[in-house]
Amino acid sequence: MSTIDATDNLTMHTDDYEINMMATYFEKNMQNRHAVFEVYFRDMPFGNGYAVFAGLEHVVDYINNIKFTDSDVDYLREHGDYSEKFLEYLRNFKFKGTIRSAQEGDLVFNKEPIMQVEGTIAECQLVETAILNIVNYQTLIATKAARIRSVAGKDPLMEFGSRRAQEVSAALWGTRACYIGGFDITSNVLAGKEFNIPISGTHAHSLVESFGNDYDAFKAYAETHRNCVFLVDTFDTLKSGVPNAIKVAKEMGDKINFNGVRIDSGDMAYISKRVREMLDKAGFPDAKIYASNDLDEYTISSLKMQHAKIDVWGVGTKVITAFDQPALGAVYKLVSVEDKNGKMVDTIKLSNNAEKVSTPGKKQVWRITEKKDGKSEGDYVTLADEDPRKEDSLYMFHPQYTYINKTIHDFNAEPLLKDIYRDGKLVYEMPSLDKIKKHANKVREMLWPEYKRMLNPEAYPVDLSQEAWDNKMKLIKEIRNGSEKRLQ
Ligand SMILES: Nc1ncnc2c1ncn2[C@@H]1O[C@H](COP(=O)(O)OP(=O)(O)OP(=O)(O)O)[C@@H](O)[C@H]1O
Ligand SMILES: O=P(O)(O)OC[C@H]1O[C@H](OP(=O)(O)OP(=O)(O)O)[C@H](O)[C@@H]1O
């Protein structure tokens, strides 16, 4: 487990309105009413066919450290209108809820629960902000990284984003999310140390500028390092950078591993081809060409189409900031709550926009695959007490256009939401990061290529079971008939 935030108490990293609601529940003696909240996002990020779930490890670090300190309570006394009794309740507060979640590296899709928090309404409310903050960001970055991986083929991908990330924590956890999504290496030394991600680096333009010319800079670097990748575009890539890199490599011979050169500007298709010719001609066919400069899945894909001779891709800004879509937009919605008689009542959020109507009830997501080849059939969202593994066949229908349907036989059904905490106790063994990365690769294999293409992928089916669908329709009808008071 990471130590980056493990000692950090993020209990107060919540929105003021969560504490205000907790206070209302407390003063009305409702704080212990049982509730179920679910996390889901409405639209696929980047128009991708799948998202890669990430953030669970940080969520666990956060939950493990929940505690209002004396100074937190003093702060709230000064800045809120809370009673001493409520403040005392906060001082003794412990998270005793149950959390179920997708595992890091799992593929997740829009309009299905990817995490579920069950417990007292007060504790569920408190953790909303931090959970959404963590899962929204890390899932977004892991997905962007997976898109970049999908065009890079088997080429090494280096993550260079720390200097452009939205502050420290985003750089570190973002680096980890990139690794889950398909990057191989990070330039961030702390992320390497904390998360056990391979680190590597070349050098900056400042090294060349400080020596005043390519030759002296490369020579000095070569005299002080065994592994050398020279940045060749400070003055003139083809006239000075590459010839001087070759000169130093020849002079140093076996004393260094001349791993290659990095280009960081100009027309990288044209330049990389000329650089390749020069390296080959000089007797360095194994020296690699590294490229960086605002790269993303579009530029990498275009450079590949132009047959650019690039072996290693360094990607920073565009991946770590999820440049073209800065938010995943995952939400945390109440789906079921205990009424005053102790009965669980499912809740729904209606909207004029049919797409935005939530699906009531505590649920489970079942990943349905064909028995014969393990390929994906779709996700089947049921009420929590249903178990499609007991069925011989499954009737799957589109939740809005119900005439789109299929019946499948010989299928496997795997629950997506796994128990992470049960009644406040961590019951999930956190996998190593490498295990997570392997898992992410494996589950992508299960997806048909139609869902994986970068541009205009097919929409992966996320269907409701008949029971979940009937429950939703029943609630919509009840509310339309004016029985909103059914909860009191
Ligand atoms: N052949 C190419 N095809 C597609 N995109 C390319 C190609 N060569 C470079 N690019 C990308 O085009 C963008 C602009 O690159 P370029 O280096 O020309 O401009 P720049 O960033 O203003 O240059 P500099 O870094 O020298 O200031 C970058 O994102 C780069 O990765
Ligand atoms: O382009 P990105 O995908 O964000 O990748 C990171 C960038 O960071 C460095 O540039 P920077 O100008 O910060 O430093 P330098 O002087 O070493 O080029 C590097 O040369 C990359 O261009």
Ligand SMILES: O=C(O)c1cccnc1
């Ligand atoms: O090692 C590199 O080449 C590197 C590291 C961070 C940012 N840009 C490049």
